[in-house]
Amino acid sequence: MPFQLDENTVAGRVIFERGEARGQQEERTDFLALLMRRTFGPDERIAGLAERMAVLDRDTAAELALHAASLDDLDRTLPPHPGT
Numbered sequence: 001m002p003f004q005l006d007e008n009t010v011a012g013r014v015i016f017e018r019g020e021a022r023g024q025q026e027e028r029t030d031f032l033a034l035l036m037r038r039t040f041g042p043d044e045r046i047a048g049l050a051e052r053m054a055v056l057d058r059d060t061a062a063e064l065a066l067h068a069a070s071l072d073d074l075d076r077t078l079p080p081h082p083g084t
Contacts, residue, residue, distance in 0.1 A: 025054055029050045030050070032053045032062070033047055049074050053074075
């Protein structure tokens with residue numbers, strides 16, 4: 001008997017919603033990184049800072065990305081990375 005896993009099953013909906021949330025988080029992270037690169041220029045710290053900022057509400061994160069005095073200032077202001 002074939003196993004059906006699509007949006008019409010409970011498991012399918014859960015997997016779909018998790019994937020959608022992960023995609024939104026990645027999109028937000030990419031956008032915040034773009035804002036920081038435009039503000040501060042290329043820097044290897046931007047990807048990690050963007051990941052840390054992505055957990056904040058959208059307005060707060062954008063405000064920080066656009067108006068921080070420096071990347072060092074952002075690093076001191078943001079909560080630690082969830083994995084640390």
